[in-house]
Amino acid sequence: MALDVLIVDDSAAIRKILQRVLVQAEVALGSVYEASDGQEALDRLKQARVGLILSDINMPNMDGLEFLGRIRADAAWKDVPVIMITTEGSQNKVMQALQLGANGYVKKPFTADQIKEKLAGIL
Amino acid sequence: MHPTLTSDRVLAVIRAATEDVFQTMLMVPIEPEPSFHEQAASQSFDGVIAFVGLAGPWAGSGRIACSPALACRISGALLSCEFAAVTEEVLDAIGEITNMIVGGIKTALEEELGPMGLSIPTVIFGRNYQTRASGATNWIVAPYRCESESFDVRLCLVPQARVAPHRLETTGSLV
Numbered sequence: 001m002a003l004d005v006l007i008v009d010d011s012a013a014i015r016k017i018l019q020r021v022l023v024q025a026e027v028a029l030g031s032v033y034e035a036s037d038g039q040e041a042l043d044r045l046k047q048a049r050v051g052l053i054l055s056d057i058n059m060p061n062m063d064g065l066e067f068l069g070r071i072r073a074d075a076a077w078k079d080v081p082v083i084m085i086t087t088e089g090s091q092n093k094v095m096q097a098l099q100l101g102a103n104g105y106v107k108k109p110f111t112a113d114q115i116k117e118k119l120a121g122i123l
Numbered sequence: 124m125h126p127t128l129t130s131d132r133v134l135a136v137i138r139a140a141t142e143d144v145f146q147t148m149l150m151v152p153i154e155p156e157p158s159f160h161e162q163a164a165s166q167s168f169d170g171v172i173a174f175v176g177l178a179g180p181w182a183g184s185g186r187i188a189c190s191p192a193l194a195c196r197i198s199g200a201l202l203s204c205e206f207a208a209v210t211e212e213v214l215d216a217i218g219e220i221t222n223m224i225v226g227g228i229k230t231a232l233e234e235e236l237g238p239m240g241l242s243i244p245t246v247i248f249g250r251n252y253q254t255r256a257s258g259a260t261n262w263i264v265a266p267y268r269c270e271s272e273s274f275d276v277r278l279c280l281v282p283q284a285r286v287a288p289h290r291l292e293t294t295g296s297l298v
Contacts, residue, residue, distance in 0.1 A: 010243060011219040012212065013202055017148075020203070058222070058241055087226025087241065090233050107230075108223045109147040 002030030003123070004048060008041040008055040008064065009085070014108075018054050018085070018115070025116040027123070038062030042070060045077060052123070057086040057093065065096055072101040081122045085110065128181070128235065130263050133278060134158050137185075137265045140227030141276045144220060149200040156266040156273070167253055170194070171209060173221035173246040174256070177229055179239030181280050184256045185225030187217065189274035191248070196270070209248050218244035224276060232280075 005022060007015045015034050022029055033048055035041035037059040053071075057064035064084060071077035083104040084097045094105050104118040138155060145153050171194040174186050189197070195206035198216035206213050222244050229239050247254065256279065266275040 011215055011222070013198070013216040013219050016202060058226075058243060060243055087223055087229075089226065089230035090238065092238060108226060109144045111147055 002028050003052055004030040004033070004050040005052045005054065006033045006035065006041060006044055006048075006050045008035045008038065008053065008059070008067065010036045010056065010059045012036075014056065014085075021112045021115045022119075024112055025119050027119065036060075038064060038067030038070070041067055045071070050080065052119075053080060053082045054085055055082060057084060057088045057097070065093075065100060068097065068100045068102060083115075083118050083122065085115070128232070128280070130160070132235075133232075133263050133280065134265060136228050136231045137224075137263065137276055137278055140224045140231065141265065141267070143227055144223045145197075148223070149197055149220070151197055151200045151269060154268040156268055158263065158265050161262045161264050161277070162260060167251045169250045171214070171217050171246065171248045172254060173217045173244050174254075175221050175225035175244050176242035177225065177239050177280065178242070180237045180283055181232075181239065182283050183278065183280035185221065185228055185276070185278045186254075186262075187221045187224065187274060187276050189217075190272055193269060193272040193274055194248075196272070214246045214248060218246045221246075225278075228278060 007018050009015050019032050033044045033050065035044050039062040055064045055067060068082060081103045083106060084102045085106045085108060087108045089107040097105055103122050106114050106118055145151055168188060170188065170190045172186060172188045174184050176184050191209045194209055194213050194217050197220065198213040199205045201216050201220065226241055229241055233239055262277040262279045264275050264277040266273060
């Protein structure tokens with residue numbers, strides 16, 4: 001069954017790279033939705049059901065941790081796997097993300113293999 | 124009392140973060156050139172500059188500066204394509220590369236200085252312009268050679284009590 005994915009990052013370059021990594025990982029991709037901040041991501045989720053979310057943390061308008069908290073508080077999205085992919089590498093941020101319900105955490109810069117490994121553990 | 128931070132330590136962190144990004148995501152070889160300190164305002168510049176601000180017990184800015192040709196080259200390496208000119212995609216890619224480098228610097232320095240916040244990147248492309256971050260008086264500059272071009276990564280960081288609010292000032296023509 002095809003997997004619909006939401007990629008949330010304020011950098012179009014990172015969204016493009018992550019989409020390429022998903023293809024390389026041989027994920028049976030359905031639709032790939034993109035959002036450049038947490039608020040735009042919440043708006044996308046009102047229109048589409050996705051089975052995986054990849055999200056940055058540092059973004060304008062609504063950051064990735066607030067976005068994560070919002071979706072985990074919503075019954076419709078509380079179980080969707082979320083991997084945080086971010087320059088924030090401190091233990092404090094990692095713990096915050098995991099406590100809010102992130103299923104994985106990858107620090108930028110990343111290799112395709114690191115993303116694939118996280119996907120394999122979740123999907 | 125602020126923890127001490129030596130320029131040698133900062134330089135080592137800049138080098139490690141820069142080389143990590145180039146090796147992991149760009150796979151473009153770079154050669155370090157001798158580092159130096161630069162006081163206050165920089166000279167007029169042609170090309171692409173990206174800034175990311177740092178805030179917390181210590182505050183300042185991290186910056187990467189390169190020629191348009193090198194901006195196209197390293198953006199192309201990031202995105203596995205070629206750019207003939209500086210486009211929105213190139214500026215976005217340079218902003219993200221700067222974000223990753225300064226993010227790596229922040230993570231390393233937080234062990235000694237405590238938690239810091241990271242701004243989103245600001246990217247400037249133009250000719251004959253100057254940039255200035257108020258309160259930033261001593262930049263530690265790590266230059267590199269990349270193929271036939273050169274670029275530098277620099278950082279200014281001071282204890283919060285001494286830093287004025289950061290304001291980016293530019294003069295010159297922006298394209």
